[in-house]
Amino acid sequence: MIMKKERDDKLNTNGIKEQEITYDIYAAMPDDGQRYEIIEGMLEMMSPGPAxxxxxxxxxxxxxxxxxxxxxxxxxxxxxxxxxxxxxxxxxxxxxxxxxxxxxxxxxxxxxxxxxxxxxxxxxxxxxxxxxxxxxxxxxxxxxxxxxxxxxxxxxxxxxxxxxxxxxxxxxxxxxxxxxxxxxxxxxxxxxxxxxxxxxxx
CATH class of the missing domain: 3.90.1570.10 (tt1808, chain A)
Structure with missing residues (x-):
């Protein structure tokens, strides 16, 4: 069950990245350990952890x-x-x-x-x-x-x-x-x- 959930979460996250994003969609995304911003409706992954x-x-x-x-x-x-x-x-x-x-x-x-x-x-x-x-x-x-x-x-x-x-x-x-x-x-x-x-x- 855990493996299926992780796979579904990954598919959902990938799908979200390909469509226009709103704050509500962003807030509902599963936590994948990354940080994101939304600029003009596009989801952008931030740089790795600060140096x-x-x-x-x-x-x-x-x-x-x-x-x-x-x-x-x-x-x-x-x-x-x-x-x-x-x-x-x-x-x-x-x-x-x-x-x-x-x-x-x-x-x-x-x-x-x-x-x-x-x-x-x-x-x-x-x-x-x-x-x-x-x-x-x-x-x-x-x-x-x-x-x-x-x-x-x-x-x-x-x-x-x-x-x-x-x-x-x-x-x-x-x-x-x-x-x-x-x-x-x-x-x-x-x-x-x-x-x-x-x-x-x-």
């Missing part, structure tokens, strides 16, 4: 944001569904929501656009983060989007101008990250990378 550098940067960034912004914003990290519509469900690495907008925080995830979304580039995620996800986040009016790159040790700050994001600033070295839209933000970009583990290619 150590990704985890170190993510943890440090969340810590720095909570130190200065926790009284004004709630801060969450992946995995957490941001349900922008039935056809667009993403999992940003980190997100911030002003406490005046906590009505979008639901049991199943975030139901609406956060005030800030952050993606930390991983091997294999660069095109998705810089093209697909940037387009989708802009489509739903998220005011600010950051892309953090551990390799170049930089942070790209995008602002929503009309319906598209424009690169507003690029932070490197000891420059202080600030945001007019998020006045609580203030930290040195170099602080994000001070806990990076040593590179081991073995």
């Amino acid at each position: 150590t550098a990704h985890q170190a940067v993510s943890g440090e960034l969340e810590f720095l944001l909570k130190q200065s912004c926790n009284s004004d914003y709630v801060i969450y990290h992946a995995p957490l569904d941001v349900i922008l519509s039935q056809r667009d469900v993403l999992q940003p690495d980190i997100l911030m929501i002003h406490r005046s907008r906590l009505h979008i925080v639901a049991t199943r995830g975030i139901e609406g656009p956060p005030d800030l979304v952050i993606e930390i580039i991983s091997p294999g995620s660069r095109k998705r983060d810089k093209v697909k996800k940037k387009k989708t986040y802009a489509k739903y009016g998220i005011p600010e989007y950051w892309i953090v790159d551990s390799d170049s040790q930089s942070l790209e700050q995008y602002r929503l101008i009309g319906e598209l994001y424009e690169l507003y600033n690029l932070f490197e070295g000891d420059e202080i990250v600030t945001s007019d839209k998020l006045p609580c933000v203030s930290f040195a970009i170099s602080d994000l990378f001070k806990e990076l583990p040593p590179l081991n290619l073995a």
